[in-house]
Amino acid sequence: MKNDFEHYYQQIKGRQKREALLWSLLLACLFLGAGKVAEFSPATIWHSLPNFFSYLHDTLPVLHWQQLLANAHTEGSLAYWGYRLPIQLPLIWETLQMALASTIVAVAVATILAFCAAANTQSAMLLRVTIRALVAFLRTMPELGWAVMFVMAFGIGAMPGFIALALHTVGSLTKLFYESLESASDRPVRGLASCGANKLQIMRFAFWPQVKPIFLSYSFMRMEINFRSSTILGLVGAGGIGQELMTNIKLDRYDQVSMTLLLILVVVSLLDGLSGYLRRRVVEGQ
Numbered sequence: 001m002k003n004d005f006e007h008y009y010q011q012i013k014g015r016q017k018r019e020a021l022l023w024s025l026l027l028a029c030l031f032l033g034a035g036k037v038a039e040f041s042p043a044t045i046w047h048s049l050p051n052f053f054s055y056l057h058d059t060l061p062v063l064h065w066q067q068l069l070a071n072a073h074t075e076g077s078l079a080y081w082g083y084r085l086p087i088q089l090p091l092i093w094e095t096l097q098m099a100l101a102s103t104i105v106a107v108a109v110a111t112i113l114a115f116c117a118a119a120n121t122q123s124a125m126l127l128r129v130t131i132r133a134l135v136a137f138l139r140t141m142p143e144l145g146w147a148v149m150f151v152m153a154f155g156i157g158a159m160p161g162f163i164a165l166a167l168h169t170v171g172s173l174t175k176l177f178y179e180s181l182e183s184a185s186d187r188p189v190r191g192l193a194s195c196g197a198n199k200l201q202i203m204r205f206a207f208w209p210q211v212k213p214i215f216l217s218y219s220f221m222r223m224e225i226n227f228r229s230s231t232i233l234g235l236v237g238a239g240g241i242g243q244e245l246m247t248n249i250k251l252d253r254y255d256q257v258s259m260t261l262l263l264i265l266v267v268v269s270l271l272d273g274l275s276g277y278l279r280r281r282v283v284e285g286q
Helices: 002-037 042-059 085-117 125-140 143-154 158-182 187-194 199-236 241-250 254-283
Strands: none
Touching (some): 042 254, 085 125, 085 158, 085 199, 085 241, 125 158, 143 158, 158 199, 187 199, 199 241, 241 254
């Protein structure tokens, strides 16, 4: 009996190794094929690294210890490095507003759509299929693609960025939300249904308590993603700090490139910390 088990174990182990090797070879072939189509070349990257680090070096400000705290007219001072802060800080605030507003609107819309698209909420099949197809289309187009289209339609400003972020966020969150609903336990649903509860009461008292922490966690995560995305949307004229970054790059204002990136880094770090704190307070109850 022991020998039979050992033989069976070795067979299973050998089959797993062969399958792992086969899948590894397949993934390696796909990677090499995709790299060839995309003209990916490690040698090119290696030879271009000095140019990259040279550009990073050029963006570093020239600061002098003796003039560090001097006024904005003294070259080598911190004030001289940040002379565009009166322009950059409002743009950072605009970027935050754009990310926050688009997230709030998208969460509200995605919550409603998710309850209609989930298979276990007793919604009509045609409605479920329609909503799922719609949100699949919304998340297929990246935010940058939406932003370019809306900049052409509405002009340069924050409005195209807000709409682009909101549409893509609705597509992404709706899928996450209705999958969370479908994984919820059906015991509370059956209990309320046996008591004569209607669909709205079942959604409110059976589904919502189960998925509320998940919905909030996804919403906070999406808020962080939207701020990062909104900095990129500014590169195509969709408002925010990205426009300032692109302007500085085009005009070769190297020191202002580093200042803009520093502001983005600081705000992203603060936003990550705040999001984590709110998640612990709201989701985990700490």
